[in-house]
Amino acid sequence: MNLQLVKLSGDYRTQLSDMMAEWLSAEQNFSPWSIRKNDYRDFDRYLEHLELKEPKDGRVPDSVFFCLDSDRNIFVGAVNIRHYLTPSLLFTGGHIGDGTRPSERRKGYATAMIGLALDECRTLGIPWVLMTCDKANIGSAKSIIRNGGVLENEVINEEGVLEQRYWINLSGRKGALRPEKQEIEMLMCPPAHR
Numbered sequence: 001m002n003l004q005l006v007k008l009s010g011d012y013r014t015q016l017s018d019m020m021a022e023w024l025s026a027e028q029n030f031s032p033w034s035i036r037k038n039d040y041r042d043f044d045r046y047l048e049h050l051e052l053k054e055p056k057d058g059r060v061p062d063s064v065f066f067c068l069d070s071d072r073n074i075f076v077g078a079v080n081i082r083h084y085l086t087p088s089l090l091f092t093g094g095h096i097g098d099g100t101r102p103s104e105r106r107k108g109y110a111t112a113m114i115g116l117a118l119d120e121c122r123t124l125g126i127p128w129v130l131m132t133c134d135k136a137n138i139g140s141a142k143s144i145i146r147n148g149g150v151l152e153n154e155v156i157n158e159e160g161v162l163e164q165r166y167w168i169n170l171s172g173r174k175g176a177l178r179p180e181k182q183e184i185e186m187l188m189c190p191p192a193h194r
Helices: 010-026 043-048 087-091 109-124 138-146 181-187
Strands: 003-006 062-069 074-082 096-100 128-134 150-156 162-169
Touching: 003 109, 010 043, 010 062, 010 074, 062 109, 074 109, 096 109, 109 128, 109 138, 128 138, 128 181, 138 162
Parallel strands: none
Antiparallel strands: 003 062, 062 074, 074 096, 128 162, 150 162
16 A cells, blocks of 8 residues: 555646546545535536635635545545634544545545645644544544544534544644543634644
């Protein structure tokens, strides 16, 4: 398994098209939402609107990466990293949204992809990463736990689905299972204000 997170560019147009066509033929409502919010077939517009650079309509700036299996030259999934939390993201959603295309599930890609996304979170200066998943999505929960996720609690999201909230400690503070109140407040600030 030779995986890397890459930013989308014209060099990966074919990989994107193959992955999205497969994914959308299998399901319409998948994570990360950021890769399906626009029509991938209008590539230039898709690329232009893939990431949010400034806060808008209650959404925060984010980074979108595609997981490239270099050995096969295909995208196996994608991650969306929100740069900070809003009250809504603190409740459900968290910092990272991830997804693996249907034909590549149950092969360890989600666990590896989250690990790579955590490296990007370190680069962004995020000391505590919040990840959430539907309680019924056991595979997602296992991938989060394998990357150091500690279950804080379960909540009912706005769609009435039971969702689990996990914290991953990147702060270096030994033995801490969740951030302190002041650390959570910091996670809700744009990086320039930390």
